[in-house]
Amino acid sequence: MVGEQxxxxxxxxxxxxxxxxxxxxxxxxxxxxxxxxTLVHADLSEYNMLWHAGKVxxxxxxxxxxxxxxxxxxxxxxxxxNVSQFFQKGGVxxxxxxxxLFNAVSGLNISxxxxxxxxxxxEALEKMNEDxxxxxxxxxxxxxKDDEGPPVxxxx
Numbered sequence: 527m528v529g530e531q532x533x534x535x536x537x538x539x540x541x542x543x544x545x546x547x548x549x550x551x552x553x554x555x556x557x558x559x560x561x562x563x564t565l566v567h568a569d570l571s572e573y574n575m576l577w578h579a580g581k582v583x584x585x586x587x588x589x590x591x592x593x594x595x596x597x598x599x600x601x602x603x604x605x606x607x608n609v610s611q612f613f614q615k616g617g618v619x620x621x622x623x624x625x626x627l628f629n630a631v632s633g634l635n636i637s638x639x640x641x642x643x644x645x646x647x648x649e650a651l652e653k654m655n656e657d658x659x660x661x662x663x664x665x666x667x668x669x670x671k672d673d674e675g676p677p678v679x680x681x682x
Contacts, residue, residue: 542617549613549621551582556605556631565590566598570605572612593632594655599648603628 552575559565567574567584568591576583591598606627613621622630625644629635634651638644 545613545616546618546620548577548582549616549618552609552613553622553627553630555582555584556609556627559584559587559590560593560602560631561633563590564592566593566595566602567605568598568601571608575609596652596656599632599652600645602632603645603648606631 556567556570559567565587567587568589569586570584574584574586576585591601593599593602595601603624607624610621610624610627614623625636625638625641628644636644636647638647
């Protein structure tokens with residue numbers, strides 16, 4: 527259901543179980559966008575998610591960037607914060623917090639205990655990629671997941 531403002535609305539419109547399913551579907555769409563399309567929405571919030579025909583639809587994807595964009599991971603973190611806060615405010619107790627959602631979407635395993643340290647690790651990853659671009663004239667491979675080490679350049 528889409529509210530009059532044409533975005534998800536908290537409250538009586540959606541039953542709680544449906545809202546939980548929408549939360550899960552939104553997280554899966556973020557993962558799909560990141561892993562299959564190699565994109566970060568970069569402006570994701572409840573205003574860019576529509577519920578139609580029993581599915582979540584993302585809109586305004588034209589400003590999406592690759593995760594290796596100089597601020598791609600910061601944009602992903604902001605998207606995760608917006609989505610997480612929306613569903614938590616909507617009463618979805620199972621909604622991941624922004625750091626958990628970021629790790630789930632990206633496959634990275636950043637384990638910082640607070641937001642400042644988490645963002646510092648994100649910025650370090652972005653700087654490492656930017657340094658690689660400056661040195662080699664092209665981006666490193668996509669950010670690696672878990673403990674696979676730093677990105678390794680690949681020959682094209």
